[in-house]
Amino acid sequence: LAPWIPVVGLEIHAQISSNSKLFSGSQVQFAAPPNSLVSFFDASLPGTLPVLNRRCVEAAVMTGLALNCSINKKSLFDRKHYFYADLPAGYQITQQRVPIAVNGSLSYSLCIDNKMSQMVTKTVRIKQIQLEQDSGKSLHDDARSQTLVDLNRAGVGLMEVVMEPDMCCGEEAAAAVRELQLILQTLGSSQAVMAEGQLRVDANVSVHHPGEPYGVRTEVKNINSIRFLAKAVDYEIQRQIEELENGGIILNETRAYDSKLGCTVPMRDKEGKQDYRFMPEPNLPPLILYDAKSLPANMNHQQVINIDWIHERLPDLPRVRREKLVEQYGILPEHSFTLLNEDGLAEFFENVVKQTQMKPKKVIGWILNDLLSYLKEHSLTVKESPVSSFLLADLLNLLEKKEISSTAAKRVLAELWKGEGKTPLEIVKEQKLELLQDQKELEQICQEVIDGQEDE
Amino acid sequence: VLKDGLRSQVSAALKEGRVTPTELCQRCLALIKSTKFLNAYITVAEETALKQAEESEERYKRGQPLGVLDGIPIAVKDNFNTAGIETTCASNMLKGYISPYNATVVQKLLDQGAVLLGKTNLDEFAMGSGSTDGVFGPVRNPWSYSKQYKEKSVPKSHSESRESNWVIAGGSSGGSAAAVSSFTCFAALGSDTGGSTRSPAAHCGVVGLKPTYGLISRHGLIPLVNSMDVPGILTRCVDDAAVLLGSLAGHDPKDSTTIQDDFKPFELPSLTDVSKLSVGIPKEYHAPGLSSEILALWSKAADLFKNAGAKVVEVSLPHTRYSIVCYHVLCTAEVASNMARFDGLEYGHRSDMKDSTESMYAATRREGFNDVVRGRILSGNYFLLKQNYEKYFVKAQKVRRLIANDFVKVFRGGVDILLTPTTLSDAAPYTEFIQEDNRTRSAQDDILTQAANMAGLPAINVPTALSERGLPVGLQFIGRSFQEKQLLTVAKWFEKQVQFPVIQLEEVKRHDNGVFQHQKSASFS
Numbered sequence: 008l009a010p011w012i013p014v015v016g017l018e019i020h021a022q023i024s025s026n027s028k029l030f031s032g033s034q035v036q037f038a039a040p041p042n043s044l045v046s047f048f049d050a051s052l053p054g055t056l057p058v059l060n061r062r063c064v065e066a067a068v069m070t071g072l073a074l075n076c077s078i079n080k081k082s083l084f085d086r087k088h089y090f091y092a093d094l095p096a097g098y099q100i101t102q103q104r105v106p107i108a109v110n111g112s113l114s115y116s117l118c119i120d121n122k123m124s125q126m127v128t129k130t131v132r133i134k135q136i137q138l139e140q141d142s143g144k145s146l147h148d149d150a151r152s153q154t155l156v157d158l159n160r161a162g163v164g165l166m167e168v169v170m171e172p173d174m175c176c177g178e179e180a181a182a183a184v185r186e187l188q189l190i191l192q193t194l195g196s197s198q199a200v201m202a203e204g205q206l207r208v209d210a211n212v213s214v215h216h217p218g219e220p221y222g223v224r225t226e227v228k229n230i231n232s233i234r235f236l237a238k239a240v241d242y243e244i245q246r247q248i249e250e251l252e253n254g255g256i257i258l259n260e261t262r263a264y265d266s267k268l269g270c271t272v273p274m275r276d277k278e279g280k281q282d283y284r285f286m287p288e289p290n291l292p293p294l295i296l297y298d299a300k301s302l303p304a305n306m307n308h309q310q311v312i313n314i315d316w317i318h319e320r321l322p323d324l325p326r327v328r329r330e331k332l333v334e335q336y337g338i339l340p341e342h343s344f345t346l347l348n349e350d351g352l353a354e355f356f357e358n359v360v361k362q363t364q365m366k367p368k369k370v371i372g373w374i375l376n377d378l379l380s381y382l383k384e385h386s387l388t389v390k391e392s393p394v395s396s397f398l399l400a401d402l403l404n405l406l407e408k409k410e411i412s413s414t415a416a417k418r419v420l421a422e423l424w425k426g427e428g429k430t431p432l433e434i435v436k437e438q439k440l441e442l443l444q445d446q447k448e449l450e451q452i453c454q455e456v457i458d459g460q461e462d463e
Numbered sequence: 464v465l466k467d468g469l470r471s472q473v474s475a476a477l478k479e480g481r482v483t484p485t486e487l488c489q490r491c492l493a494l495i496k497s498t499k500f501l502n503a504y505i506t507v508a509e510e511t512a513l514k515q516a517e518e519s520e521e522r523y524k525r526g527q528p529l530g531v532l533d534g535i536p537i538a539v540k541d542n543f544n545t546a547g548i549e550t551t552c553a554s555n556m557l558k559g560y561i562s563p564y565n566a567t568v569v570q571k572l573l574d575q576g577a578v579l580l581g582k583t584n585l586d587e588f589a590m591g592s593g594s595t596d597g598v599f600g601p602v603r604n605p606w607s608y609s610k611q612y613k614e615k616s617v618p619k620s621h622s623e624s625r626e627s628n629w630v631i632a633g634g635s636s637g638g639s640a641a642a643v644s645s646f647t648c649f650a651a652l653g654s655d656t657g658g659s660t661r662s663p664a665a666h667c668g669v670v671g672l673k674p675t676y677g678l679i680s681r682h683g684l685i686p687l688v689n690s691m692d693v694p695g696i697l698t699r700c701v702d703d704a705a706v707l708l709g710s711l712a713g714h715d716p717k718d719s720t721t722i723q724d725d726f727k728p729f730e731l732p733s734l735t736d737v738s739k740l741s742v743g744i745p746k747e748y749h750a751p752g753l754s755s756e757i758l759a760l761w762s763k764a765a766d767l768f769k770n771a772g773a774k775v776v777e778v779s780l781p782h783t784r785y786s787i788v789c790y791h792v793l794c795t796a797e798v799a800s801n802m803a804r805f806d807g808l809e810y811g812h813r814s815d816m817k818d819s820t821e822s823m824y825a826a827t828r829r830e831g832f833n834d835v836v837r838g839r840i841l842s843g844n845y846f847l848l849k850q851n852y853e854k855y856f857v858k859a860q861k862v863r864r865l866i867a868n869d870f871v872k873v874f875r876g877g878v879d880i881l882l883t884p885t886t887l888s889d890a891a892p893y894t895e896f897i898q899e900d901n902r903t904r905s906a907q908d909d910i911l912t913q914a915a916n917m918a919g920l921p922a923i924n925v926p927t928a929l930s931e932r933g934l935p936v937g938l939q940f941i942g943r944s945f946q947e948k949q950l951l952t953v954a955k956w957f958e959k960q961v962q963f964p965v966i967q968l969e970e971v972k973r974h975d976n977g978v979f980q981h982q983k984s985a986s987f988s
Binding site for chain 1: 681684796800809810849
């Protein structure tokens, strides 16, 4: 059988972290009472006009720069038309002709054969980043034959990040999205929490034989976590291969991932291909961005965005942070991945290192093996840890000074985990876990034991 | 002619206490009632108007009026949002719709103490050139009932009553034009997308100003064509238009298409010397269907300038003949887009059809929109289809650029202002007008006005003379971008020369007590 080459591209929608929406002043907030965050513009009341939110533009520029994109100094807004209950205006304002950023790249790492010690770096090209409006939410109440519409989300700013079909499997897709998520969170341009709908991923999947043109692709939606992303992509690749090997064809369709069944199913037919009748958005002039060179002399700086200014203020991206952690603390690269993978863990680690004499190379073991496994077991985030970095550092100091054994330290940690407010030293004293250093005392104890035995 | 009516006459009268805002308001309300047959108003906001008048009166008593517009009764076309007062766009889709916010221009007027009498009638969603295609019925041109028209018009047969001979007000801001023309208000807001303020102004014998695109905020104006719409100003004299302009123009952060530059309101100088002026006469505006009457008037006006020492030159705007088709494509495309929000879900009419969301949408839109609106939506969607986009929409955008460039070239060539007819003829009788469909009429009637919308230029109709039938005919001046001061200065000079006669309406006579002055002066024709 001729080999199959799977091809995976991604369309990712990241909700911009901002106080207000992309084109109106209503608030952005998760899980607010229905229709409580809706401005006249969001409800598409006739006569209302869009006004561009500066913060959203800055978020997109930051993200574009972090993904090595060219920032378009002039970008345009368009209307994309379709009728749906969660789209009050009957069109979405997006950037179809000229988006804000193009031609970037994202590097991500994978473990080969699930061995963390063997990591390989891959790159996926970023086709573009565009600003666009989020839609509202519609809930179908089949029991009462009605649709309930909540417009809280309508108009929230989105960055659509399009990743070229450079990936080949679920694992790569997941790793790429994970890295993007970390970048967005580092920048603060999006909180990128998939569970809260702040990061949505659609996968485009096709397969072909080497040397032949790309196959027909399907779009897979309704993927609610990074784990499911990998599963959905892999399932779809498999499904397509089986279909084709059985003499079938692949339809250019949209499929939904069903996490319960672990498969993709065709989505309700949208009556053939949609023609979105794109049209320039006449109420928004072209978006002009400046850099240090092109910035006009006497312009109101409230009204302009300087790309260079933003570039200078970008925080260290995950890749750089990892490199710094490895260099500074002598930990292994795969350790740095785990540290950044867990929200707050890197800071925790660094805080412990600051407060203890124990070498970072040893501290990391306690962080990644002991602390992290406790957190995972109890489904806690680092923030929620009952053991603070101070307490852990305290404990590690006792170990470092050889006042307790490492076995004892583990028992102390277990006790600390109960969060009863005791210090490591108190626990050690309570449970008599001190390492006895005094020779004479040891001899005395041994003698007592031997004497005890002799009495029997 | 009421020169500087608002500032030197009405406002002065209010300040001096010769008349109170309440009296003024009451008189206008009474006149509205007695001219109800004109059907100029859709909603009369009697209670709120009187309240506003009272508040204004208090301010005058304290000697603290807010400005020239304090206490002045005005009317607003029913496609502007007015908080708490129904906004219908003369459509079933918005019957009963009460907007929660004021359009910026409405707010500005209210902030200056103006008294909002009511919302005026229009073609449904501002689509039309006659104000005949709204759900509340057609607007009647007040001049239909004027002594001047009655004297000249001879019924074609005994059975044809004068009543059925009434003429249209023009559109789509016919209600506003009729309201100003019949003295029920001192100024009115209209909108202008292809001539919708200037054309009814010409037919109703009032001043109709289309400002430069981007000068006055469109926030709250229910859009027809976002890239061409402007709020229009209708008044009885050019000075008044300048006053209104001064109170409305300026950047609005809520409208991203308004220019940022500061706007300084101005008073119009009384121009006496036009020798430095260069007036352009675009030959293409000698359009097919232009009545010989208007042609002659246009020529006479050109001579007027020439004899006064101005330089009058023939110029060419070669792409004028493409403007109708170009406008049709761009207009319908934007209409299709702008009307997409009317689905019955959030506001406005909702059909009882409940089978599915889609069927509810379809039924709502069929029930809510008239044929004209639906026709434009269908055309517009056709032009926006992927396979048609380049051929029609993009092409039309390019042609639009050519049309705009025609004007740039002419103005760069030394011409300060263009003089053209506003309409092809005087107002047609309603029975005649409705013989042709809306699309045909609009295409015909917009030819002289809509290039200015394509180019975003300011333009104004100045009532010039009465036709042989005793109906108003106006001429149009088109100016350079943002040069309203020059445009209005020239218009004011012209207005003074032509001394357009005051309408002689029974109803007005009854309600007048000197504030509406009658002047018998030599008319231009």
